[in-house]
Amino acid sequence: KQEVTQIPAALSVPEGENLVLNCSFTDSAIYNLQWFRQDPGKGLTSLLLIQSSQREQTSGRLNASLDKSSGRSTLYIAASQPGDSATYLCAVITRGGSNYKLTFGKGTLLTVNP
């Protein structure tokens, strides 16, 4: 059974700092990996999707890497801003027949202090 772990569970940083969020998974037979952002009481916003054949993806100040063999992904946020404060969720996508199912970690709660 696929298990996804995110470290740290919570992180508080001053504005402007670069930071790294970690995600690990137990079964390397993944299809893709996706990072999401969730604001309190809200749904999920997709940040980056990394296909299993890729090593990294970038969008603006965000960079996500994937190492399938070691079962790890990192999300790098450059020059953090208070508006980045949210919970960041990592999800691995596995294929079962026609179902491409997401298995999520518990998330990292990020607080960026002005």
Add this chain to the structure above:
Amino acid sequence: DTGVSQDPRHKITKRGQNVTFRCDPISEHNRLYWYRQTLGQGPEFLTYFQNEAQLEKSRLLSDRFSAERPKGSFSTLEIQRTEQGDSAMYLCASSLRQDEQYFGPGTRLTVT
């Protein structure tokens, strides 16, 4: 707004009552997913539709839960005889083929 929509956004019900939630996916997306998220946890997969066919159900989906997607468009998730343990955020997502899933804003259920 052409994203995934869910209705209602919030539902408070008494234990033992039935509730029904609705999800409207992005119009051209043929795949629809339901997830449940409890406080401090990541979302957990409940069920998956491809067009109108329900192709997979999680063991989390007890007999009190039923989901439908008539005509392969919107979907409904019904919970019968609600229990306090059903209190959670119910999230719907849609996708086209195996592409990334797009999530709706969720329905927060509180069972008193």
